Amino acid sequence: MAIFLLAIGVKRFVERQMTKKHRSPLEYVALTSLALLVAAIAKYPNRAIFTRARPDLKEITADGHPLFGNMIQALTSKENPLVVLNKAFQKRGDIYVITVPYRGRFFMVNHPMYIEYILKTNFNNYIKGKVFGDQLRDILGNGIFVSDQDAWRFHRKTASNIFTTKMYRQLAEGAFTDSARDLCSIFDKAESLSQPVDLQQLFLKLTMDAFGKLTFGIEFNSLLTEGRSEFGDAFDYLTANVDGRVINPLWPILDRLTPGKIGKLKGAIAVLDRYAYSAVHKRRAETEEERMKRPRDLLDHFINHVREDGSMLNDLELRDVFVNFMIAGRDTTALTLTWQFYSLMANPRILKNVLKELDVVLQGSEIYTYEIMMQELPYLKAVFHETLRLYPQVPRNAKECVSDDVLPDGTVVYKGELVAFSTYAMGRNRSVWGEDAEVFCPERWLVDEEDVEKQGSSPATRSTPPQQQQGSNMKGVSPFGKFKMENQFKFNSFNASPRLCLGQTFATLEAMVTSCMLLQKFDFKLVPGQPIPEPKPSATLPMLNPLMTFTTRKQHNKSSMMTTTSRNGDSSLSSSYISV
Numbered sequence: 001m002a003i004f005l006l007a008i009g010v011k012r013f014v015e016r017q018m019t020k021k022h023r024s025p026l027e028y029v030a031l032t033s034l035a036l037l038v039a040a041i042a043k044y045p046n047r048a049i050f051t052r053a054r055p056d057l058k059e060i061t062a063d064g065h066p067l068f069g070n071m072i073q074a075l076t077s078k079e080n081p082l083v084v085l086n087k088a089f090q091k092r093g094d095i096y097v098i099t100v101p102y103r104g105r106f107f108m109v110n111h112p113m114y115i116e117y118i119l120k121t122n123f124n125n126y127i128k129g130k131v132f133g134d135q136l137r138d139i140l141g142n143g144i145f146v147s148d149q150d151a152w153r154f155h156r157k158t159a160s161n162i163f164t165t166k167m168y169r170q171l172a173e174g175a176f177t178d179s180a181r182d183l184c185s186i187f188d189k190a191e192s193l194s195q196p197v198d199l200q201q202l203f204l205k206l207t208m209d210a211f212g213k214l215t216f217g218i219e220f221n222s223l224l225t226e227g228r229s230e231f232g233d234a235f236d237y238l239t240a241n242v243d244g245r246v247i248n249p250l251w252p253i254l255d256r257l258t259p260g261k262i263g264k265l266k267g268a269i270a271v272l273d274r275y276a277y278s279a280v281h282k283r284r285a286e287t288e289e290e291r292m293k294r295p296r297d298l299l300d301h302f303i304n305h306v307r308e309d310g311s312m313l314n315d316l317e318l319r320d321v322f323v324n325f326m327i328a329g330r331d332t333t334a335l336t337l338t339w340q341f342y343s344l345m346a347n348p349r350i351l352k353n354v355l356k357e358l359d360v361v362l363q364g365s366e367i368y369t370y371e372i373m374m375q376e377l378p379y380l381k382a383v384f385h386e387t388l389r390l391y392p393q394v395p396r397n398a399k400e401c402v403s404d405d406v407l408p409d410g411t412v413v414y415k416g417e418l419v420a421f422s423t424y425a426m427g428r429n430r431s432v433w434g435e436d437a438e439v440f441c442p443e444r445w446l447v448d449e450e451d452v453e454k455q456g457s458s459p460a461t462r463s464t465p466p467q468q469q470q471g472s473n474m475k476g477v478s479p480f481g482k483f484k485m486e487n488q489f490k491f492n493s494f495n496a497s498p499r500l501c502l503g504q505t506f507a508t509l510e511a512m513v514t515s516c517m518l519l520q521k522f523d524f525k526l527v528p529g530q531p532i533p534e535p536k537p538s539a540t541l542p543m544l545n546p547l548m549t550f551t552t553r554k555q556h557n558k559s560s561m562m563t564t565t566s567r568n569g570d571s572s573l574s575s576s577y578i579s580v
C-alpha cells in the first residue's frame with residue numbers, strides 16, 4: 001500500500017515537472033535523485049546495489065528486491081533464521097545464491113564437497129576476511145576467531161601448547177570431576193526443595209567456571225554463587241546481539257537508533273574487559289614462588305611469548321585472547337550438554353541404552369579417566385556427537401574469497417564474494433545423512449569391531465544395527481560396539497582441516513565426564529507443560545527458553561549424597577538460585 005501511494009506521488013510529481021518552465025533548486029535535486037534512483041533500479045532490478053551482474057548464476061539465484069537483494073526478506077522473516085536457511089536448502093538444493101547490500105554475493109552451500117574445498121583444498125583462498133571482522137571486531141578484537149594468515153597462525157600455535165594428553169588426564173579426574181560434583185550438590189538441594197532446575201543456566205555456569213580457571217586462573221565460582229552471573233549475562237547479551245549482523249549491513253546505524261542499545265553493548269563489553277584486565281594484571285604481579293605453585297595455563301603461554309622483534313603481548317592483545325577463548329570454551333560445550341540432556345529425556349530408549357552402558361563399563365565407579373571417557377563409552381560418545389550433528393554450536397559460517405576461483409561443481413566465485421554454509425542445515429540434509437537425517441539416532445555413529453577393522457580409517461557407515469551386539473555382554477566392555485568418527489567435512493560441527501576446533505577433545509572430555517557423573521547419580525524429568533525447545537537466534541545455538549528439569553537422586557545412590565557435597569562444603573543454596 002505504501003509503495004503504491006509512493007508510486008502515485010512520484011507519478012504526479014513527474015507529470016507536474018514535465019509541464020513546468022521554471023524549477024526551484026530543490027526540484028532540480030529531487031528530479032536528479034529520482035533519475036539516479038530509476039537508473040539504479042534498472043541496473044540492479046533483482047539484486048543488491050553494487051553487486052556485479054551474474055547471468056551465469058540465473059538458475060541458482062534466489063529472487064531479490066531491486067537494490068536490496070535478499071536483505072529485506074532475511075530481516076523481515078518471523079521465523080528463526082536457521083529454520084529459514086534449512087527450508088531454503090530443502091527447496092533449492094545444495095547451492096543457491098543471495099545478495100546483500102555492502103556485503104555482496106553469498107554462495108550458500110550445503111554439501112561436504114564444498115566444505116572440503118573451502119576449508120581444505122583451497123584453504124588459503126577462503127578467509128574470515130572483512131565481513132567477519134566488521135561483525136565481531138568490537139567484541140573479539142583481533143583474537144583467533146577473527147584473524148587470518150600470520151596473526152591466526154600465531155594464536156593457533158601458541159594456544160596449541162596447552163592442549164596435551166597430560167592436561168586431559170589431569171582434567172578428567174580433577175577439574176571436570178570437581179565441577180560435575182558441584183552440580184550434583186545443586187541438584188540435591190533442588191530436590192530437597194521440590195524445585196526444578198534450569199539445566200541450560202547451570203551448564204553455562206559449569207563450563208564458565210572450569211574454563212575461566214583453567215585458561216586464565218579466574219575463579220568465577222558461579223556455580224556456587226546464587227543468582228545469575230554478571231559475566232555470563234554480559235556474554236549472552238553480546239552473542240545474541242551479533243547474530244544477524246552479517247546479513248544486515250545497517251546494524252551500526254540501527255544500533256545507534258535503538259534507545260539504550262549502544263549503552264548496553266558498551267556495558268557488556270566493559271564487563272568482559274574488566275575480568276580480562278584484572279586477570280592479566282594479577283598475573284603480571286605474581287611472584288615466581290606463586291607461579292611455581294600452580295600449573296602452566298593458557299595465559300602463561302601468551303603472556304610469556306616473545307615476538308621476533310623482541311616485543312611481548314600488551315594488555316589489549318591479552319584481553320582479546322581471553323574473550324576469544326571464553327567464547328570458544330563456555331557456550332559451546334554447555335549448550336551441547338543442554339541439547340544432549342533434552343534429547344535423552346525426550347528419547348527414553350536412548351537414555352536406557354546410555355544407562356546400560358554406564359552400568360556395564362563403570363560398574364558404579366566414579367573414576368573418570370581420560371582413556372575410559374574417550375575409548376570405552378562408545379554409546380555415550382555417539383549421543384554427544386549426534387547432539388552436535390543436529391544442534392551444532394557454530395550453526396552458520398562464511399568465508400570470503402581472496403581471488404577468483406571455481407568451486408568443485410564448476411560455479412565461478414569472484415574475489416570478495418562469500419561462500420557460506422550452515423552446519424545446522426547440513427546435519428538435516430537427507431542427501432548427506434540419509435532419510436532419517438532429522439531423527440536423533442546415536443546408532444549412526446556405531447559400528448561393530450569387525451567393521452572397524454574392515455574399514456580402516458574410512459568414514460562411518462550405518463552397517464551396525466542399533467541393537468546390542470552379540471557376544472559383547474562381558475562386564476566392563478560396552479555392549480554397543482565401537483564409536484566411529486565421521487568424515488570432517490560431512491560432520492563439520494568442529495569445523496575442519498587447518499582451522500579444526502582446537503578444543504574438540506577438551507569439549508568431548510568435559511561433556512563425557514559431566515554426563516557420566518550426572519546420569520549415574522540422578523534421574524532427569526522435564527517439567528511438564530514446557531514448549532518443545534527451539535533455538536534462540538544467536539551466534540551459538542542456545543535454547544530460546546530455560547530447560548526446566550526435575551532432578552531426583554537415584555535410590556541406590558542416596559547413600560553417596562555426602563560425597564557430592566560441593567567443594568566448598570555448601571549444600572544450602574537458596575531456592576532463588578535454583579530456579580534461575
Ligand code: HEM
Pocket residue numbers: 144145156159328329330332333336388392393394397492493494495498499500501502503504506507508
Ligand atoms: C562442543 C563444543 C565445541 C564446538 C561444537 C566447537 C566448534 C568449533 C567450530 C565450529 C570452530 C570454527 C569456528 C570458526 O570458523 O570461527 C571452532 C574453533 C575453535 N574452537 Fe571450538 N568448539 C567447541 C569447544 C571448544 C573448546 C572447549 C575450546 C577450548 C578449549 C575451543 C577452542 C576453539 C578454538 C581456539 C577455535 C579456533 C580455531 C582456529 O580458528 O584455528 N572450542 N570450534
